[in-house]
Amino acid sequence: MNEDNTQPQSDEPSVGQILKTHRENANISLAKIASLLKLTESQVQHIENDEYHLLGAKTFVKGYIKNYCRTLNIDSTAILAMLPAFSTSDKPVDMQSFSRRTEKEAHDSRLMTVSYLILAIVIGSSAVWWWQNATPIDEQTNTINANNSFITQQQENTKRLAEAADEVQLDDVEPEQQTNSASQNEQQTIQAAPLNDAQSTSEPTNTDLSTIFMMFNDESWVEIHDANDEKIAFGVKKAGYEMTLTGVAPFSVVLGKHDVVSITLNGEPVDISAFPKNRLAKFKLPLAE
Known part of the structure; x- marks a missing residue:
């Protein structure tokens, strides 16, 4: 009789078994209860299998069981009192x-x-x-063109003023003075003739002149002055343009895109590849060694 009385006590259902029984009686699936509790199915299985050590600290386990009981309309006080003691150090x-x-x-x-x-x-x-590298050529070219146009216009205005002044002076001179001036000019011409012959010998001969040949492989801006500071080339040259110039060396050269221009001086090629790209190249011909 004693054995029959003690055996049922040891076979009392656990917390997990009680919860599982209530769930099955309510005809709620494992996936459904997990969704209502916002837990995974494996976590619900750990609760029903009394595997509390896999769920974390005791505080979390009690919270899970309270929510479980609330979902199934079960009194959670008696259920929580049945929980066994376990370590709370688990995370x-x-x-x-x-x-x-x-x-x-x-x-x-x-x-x-x-x-x-x-x-x-x-x-x-x-x-x-x-x-920084793409814009300077156009900006510098436009600036140089504007400056040169302004200088050219100023030179033309100065020339016109000088011609107007000469015309006014000639109109104010009396006929006798004009005649005297004409005779004086003839004498000066006669006296200056020998000097002109002498000076002609000092003018540069063909052997003193140098020849520049330029081939433009692409569009580029160019300006060239000879040794007498006379402008012998100026403007934008199109791709494929060939230019031959003759003058007294040394020449002052400015190129917008020097890397697209091939140059020879007196038949000898000139290497200008050392100048930085995307910048105006300013140099003398022949190049200084």
Whole structure:
């Protein structure tokens, strides 16, 4: 009789078994109860199998069981009193996994932010470099063209003023003075003739002249002055244009795009590849060694 009385006591259902029985009596599936409790099916199975050590700290286990009882309309006080004592030092497995995932996502987010920042800096630096190297030729060419046009206009105005002044002076001279001036001019011409012959011998001969030949492989701006500072070439030359110039060396040369121009001086090729690209090239011909 004693054995029959003690045996039922040892076979009392556990908390997990009680909850499982109520769930099955309510005809609620494992997936459904897991969805209502916002837990995974494996966590619900751990509760029904009394595997509390796999669920984390005791505080979390009590919370899960309270929600379970509330969902099934069961009094949770008696159920919680049946919980066995277990260590509270265990940390929730799922919480660890979630924490690590959150930390990894935060790390990846910071890494992506730094990567985008570096990419923006590289793109911005490239844009500034391109702007600095692409615009100076056009700007400098336009500035030089404007300055030269202004100087040419000033020279023309000065010439016209001088011609007008000469005409006014000639109109004010009396006929006798004009006659005297004419005779004086004839005498000066006769006296200056021998000097002109002497001076002609000092003028440069063909052997003193140098010849420049230029081939333009692409459109480029050019300006050339000879040793007497006389402008012998100026303007924009189209691709395929060939130009031959003769004058007294040394020549002062300015090229907008020197890398598209081939130059020979007196039949000898001139190497101008050392000048920086995307900049106006200013040099003397022949090149100084």
